[in-house]
Amino acid sequence: MIEKLIEGIKKKNAPVVVGLDPMLGFVPGFIKEKAFQELGETLEGAGEAIWQYNRGLIDAVADIVPAVKPQIAMYEQFGLPGLAAYKKTVDYAKEKGLVVIGDVKRGDIGSTSAAYAAAHLGRVKIGDHAFPVFDEDFATVNPYLGTDGIKPFIDAARENGKGIFILVKTSNPSSGEFQDRKIDGRPLYEWVGEKVAEWGAFHMGSTYSYVGAVVGATYPEMGKVLRALMPKAYILVPGYGAQGGRGSDLVPFFNADGLGAIVNSSRGIIAAWQQEKYARFGEKAYADAARAAALDMIDDIRSAL
C-alpha cells in the first residue's frame, strides 16, 4: 500500500492528505437540516449528516489528492451510527481510488493489539470465514506499550498489503511533556524514531517502508532530526494550517528525492467554507471551498519544496 500511496503522491504531485474530522460544527446547515428532518436530532441523524458531508468532500478532492485520513474519534462520539458513517466513508474513499489512513491511534498489548489490527488492517476469523472489518489502508498506532503492542499491527500490514504510521512526535502543544524528555542525552521521540527505523527496515516496499511515523508540522527542527534518523520511513505530518504549521516548515520532513512525507490538513480544508478567505463559495458550495483550499495547500507545499 505504501507503493500505491507514493504513486498517488507522484501522479497528483501532491504530498497531501485531507483529514476527514467531521465535527458537527463544520457541517453546513442544509446537510444537517436534511439529515435531522429524516432521522431526528439523534445519533443516527448526526451519522447521516457527517456521511453526506464527507461524500461531498471526497467527490471534490479525489482527483487532486492521493489520500484521506478519517479521524475515528469524530465518528466514535456518535456511537454505532457514527461508526457506520466511518465505515461508509472508508469504503467510498477507496472506491474513488483514494488511499485511506485510519487515524485510530490504537495500541495495546499482544493479543489485544492483534484484535485492533484485525479490525483495521486485517481480517477477523469467524468459524471457517475471514472478514475484513473497517479495512482501512493504513492505521496510526501508539508506541507507549513497546514492540509487543506494535508487532501485531506490522504483521497485519505485511499479510494484507497495508501499512502503519507510529506516533513519534505529535503536533500538540504538550507533546513535549513526555516525548521530549531526555534519555541518555536524546529525547524520547528520537528513541521511538529509532525503533520505527528498526521495525521498518524489515518491512520495506521498493523504496520506502510500510512502517511510517507521525511527526507534527509544528516541530520542523525535530522533523529534520527524525527525517535523518528514519530515512526509509514515510512521515505523516499533521498540524499544517489550523494548528500553525506552514509550507516552509515542511521542507525538513522530505527527503532529497522529494518524497518521504505526506502532510495532513483537516479543518483548514474541510471547514474552508467557514473561513473568510473562502467565504465567497457560500455554504452550499462547501465542497468547492474545500477543493480550493486543498489546491492552495498543494501550491504552498510545492513552492516550498
Place this chain on the structure above:
Amino acid sequence: MIEKLIEGIKKKNAPVVVGLDPMLGFVPGFIKEKAFQELGETLEGAGEAIWQYNRGLIDAVADIVPAVKPQIAMYEQFGLPGLAAYKKTVDYAKEKGLVVIGDVKRGDIGSTSAAYAAAHLGRVKIGDHAFPVFDEDFATVNPYLGTDGIKPFIDAARENGKGIFILVKTSNPSSGEFQDRKIDGRPLYEWVGEKVAEWGAFHMGSTYSYVGAVVGATYPEMGKVLRALMPKAYILVPGYGAQGGRGSDLVPFFNADGLGAIVNSSRGIIAAWQQEKYARFGEKAYADAARAAALDMIDDIRSAL
C-alpha cells in the same frame, strides 16, 4: 464513581475486576452454534455469541465482584455488530450494579481527545440534545500525548461523575522498551506516575482521586514505587493469572488502608472452563467455572493482603 467503586470493593471484600475480553476461542461451542445458526458465521453471529457469553458471565459474578472491564478491541474486531455487543455488555453490567471500566486506551490531541471523552464518559451534543454514547463509568487512557490529550478525559470525568485510569506501567513483556528508560535518573513510568498524582490531586473523591493509574501485576517492585508516588490514585492492576502475576505480587499495589488497587483477571476467569482446574464444570456451566475461578482469585488476594 470512584466512591461507588470503593464502596463495591469494601462491600464485597473483593478488590477484583473481571476482564470481559471475549475472544471467540473462549466462547463455549453451544453458544456459538446457536448464534451462528440464527445469524450465520458472520460479524452479526460473532457479536451475538460474545454478548450471550458475556451475559452469562455477568450473571455469574455480579454478586461477588464490584466491577467488570470490557476490552473494546475484542468487540471492535467484529465491527459494528461487535461494538453493539460491547454497548449491550456495558449497559447490562450497569443494570446489574457493576462498575464498568471501558478498557479503550484512547488518547489523542485536544479536540480529538474531547470527542473520545464524549464517546466514553460524557455526552455528545447534537442540536439541542446531549446523548450518552458508550457511557462506561471509567475509561483507560494513553498518556503519550501529554496533558492536552488527558485533560478532556479528566473534564468529562468531572462533569459526569466518572473516572479514568492512565497507563503508567503496562503488564506486557516489552513495556520497558520506552516506559523504563531513565530520564534524569528516574524511569519514564515514574514521571508519568508523578503527572497522574498531580492531575489527580485536583480531582478527588473523598479519599481517593478519580484519576487513577494502570500498573501491571507483573512488575510488583515498580508497583511499590508507584504506590508511594501516587498515594491518592487508585491503581488498576492487569496481568494477574494468565499473564503471570500472583496474589503475593499484589501486596505492593495496596495502601495501608487495604484499598488503592483493583486487580483484573480476564481469561483466567472468563475462560476458566477450559482450564484443567475447572474442567469439572463442563462447557455448559462455563459461567459457574468463571464464578469459581473468581472466588479462588478473591481468596488468593485476601490471604495475600
